[in-house]
Amino acid sequence: MVRGMSLRHALLGLLSERPASGYDLLKRFETSLANVWPATQSQMYGELTKLAAAGLISVSAEGPRGRKEYTLTDEGLAELRHWLTETAPQRNPRSDTLLRVFFLGVLPREQAGAYLTGLMETSAKEYEDLRALERSVDWGDDRLSVYGRIALEYGLRLNEMKREWAAWAAERLG
Amino acid sequence: MVRGMSLRHALLGLLSERPASGYDLLKRFETSLANVWPATQSQMYGELTKLAAAGLISVSAEGPRGRKEYTLTDEGLAELRHWLTETAPQRNPRSDTLLRVFFLGVLPREQAGAYLTGLMETSAKEYEDLRALERSVDWGDDRLSVYGRIALEYGLRLNEMKREWAAWAAERLG
DNA sequence: CAGACCATGTAAGGTGTTACATGATTAT
DNA sequence: ATAATCATGTAACACCTTACATGGTCTG
Numbered sequence: 001m002v003r004g005m006s007l008r009h010a011l012l013g014l015l016s017e018r019p020a021s022g023y024d025l026l027k028r029f030e031t032s033l034a035n036v037w038p039a040t041q042s043q044m045y046g047e048l049t050k051l052a053a054a055g056l057i058s059v060s061a062e063g064p065r066g067r068k069e070y071t072l073t074d075e076g077l078a079e080l081r082h083w084l085t086e087t088a089p090q091r092n093p094r095s096d097t098l099l100r101v102f103f104l105g106v107l108p109r110e111q112a113g114a115y116l117t118g119l120m121e122t123s124a125k126e127y128e129d130l131r132a133l134e135r136s137v138d139w140g141d142d143r144l145s146v147y148g149r150i151a152l153e154y155g156l157r158l159n160e161m162k163r164e165w166a167a168w169a170a171e172r173l174g
Numbered sequence: 175m176v177r178g179m180s181l182r183h184a185l186l187g188l189l190s191e192r193p194a195s196g197y198d199l200l201k202r203f204e205t206s207l208a209n210v211w212p213a214t215q216s217q218m219y220g221e222l223t224k225l226a227a228a229g230l231i232s233v234s235a236e237g238p239r240g241r242k243e244y245t246l247t248d249e250g251l252a253e254l255r256h257w258l259t260e261t262a263p264q265r266n267p268r269s270d271t272l273l274r275v276f277f278l279g280v281l282p283r284e285q286a287g288a289y290l291t292g293l294m295e296t297s298a299k300e301y302e303d304l305r306a307l308e309r310s311v312d313w314g315d316d317r318l319s320v321y322g323r324i325a326l327e328y329g330l331r332l333n334e335m336k337r338e339w340a341a342w343a344a345e346r347l348g
Numbered sequence: 349c350a351g352a353c354c355a356t357g358t359a360a361g362g363t364g365t366t367a368c369a370t371g372a373t374t375a376t
Numbered sequence: 377a378t379a380a381t382c383a384t385g386t387a388a389c390a391c392c393t394t395a396c397a398t399g400g401t402c403t404g
Binding site for chain 1: 180183184187190206207209210211212251254255257258259263264265266267268269270271272273274275276277278279280281285289293296300317318320321322324325327328331332335338339342343346347
């Protein structure tokens with residue numbers, strides 16, 4: 001467990017709410033965690049096998065079509081808590097969007113401006129998508145509601161910031 | 175060239191300003207691009223070899239200690255322009271910081287609050303670091319100055335947003 | 349001449365993506 | 377029946393990190 005490996009912790013986190021199969025978890029990734037930690041089917045099944053081998057989760061039931069339901073073990077919960085409290089979040093995730101900005105100077109100013117206005121538009125659109133998501137969710141006072149709402153607020157503020165920044169930058173280019 | 179591969183483009187981008195050796199590029203990554211696209215020494219030398227084999231850069235001079243100076247070729251510049259204009263930036267980079275937020279509910283509320291106030295502090299500190307960087311740079315009107323300043327502004331606004339968001343979230347928990 | 353810095357490379361292993369592959373069960 | 381969905385897995389390949397390895401050149 002050297003670095004990163006957050007897929008592991010994402011799986012442990014989802015299983016901390018309730019037991020689930022790989023297929024269930026895949027669906028929940030697609031809906032709730034897609035914006036924060038996308039994962040593919042391939043990767044998930046492999047990771048679940050490793051987590052079970054390491055004793056952090058266990059097969060608690062088997063169903064039709066070879067379905068295996070996994071449950072978080074005490075060791076798994078301990079590892080999840082450890083990750084949350086004792087390990088530092090990554091400082092700066094890589095950003096190819098921002099990397100491009102560094103090199104916009106190789107383009108004619110007009111095309112550089114088009115890149116920035118394109119960013120404005122995608123930010124505005126994503127903001128609206130998140131607003132729609134916010135309206136569609138039935139927010140209760142369960143764990144996922146409380147913290148999911150906080151994560152969603154981050155997305156809203158981020159996209160608002162991005163749109164304003166891109167507008168500022170486009171104007172700055174003249 | 176299937177997906178991502180932005181290290182390639184970062185190298186092409188830096189070489190579009192002036193020729194440089196692997197060692198030079200490593201230093202420039204450490205200073206200017208560290209916050210946006212960190213890269214290790216190992217990875218860079220390997221990537222430079224591949225780029226040269228693909229004809230996107232070429233060895234333009236050799237110096238002491240086996241130093242090889244690379245220069246961007248016409249093909250390399252075309253590829254850089256193509257990446258800037260024809261390929262879409264990644265929509266959502268993974269965020270382990272935000273992933274943790276989803277699962278803060280497994281901690282006692284006090285510890286969840288501590289995580290959020292910790293984020294406030296790191297954002298505030300990074301904001302100050304960037305302000306210091308801003309003051310230390312001699313901003314001219316060359317390409318890197320214009321677009322580097324825009325990228326830095328993004329960092330400033332991002333950290334301001336993060337700090338406010340974390341404060342809002344911590345208060346929301348009560 | 350010793351230490352700092354310049355300069356490049358290989359190897360092993362983890363993580364992530366895409367494509368391929370297989371088959372059971374349920375609903376129409 | 378047949379199509380959609382449920383359900384899991386393997387293989388190949390790209391990317392990234394860490395550690396290991398080697399040696400030349402310059403400065404005090």
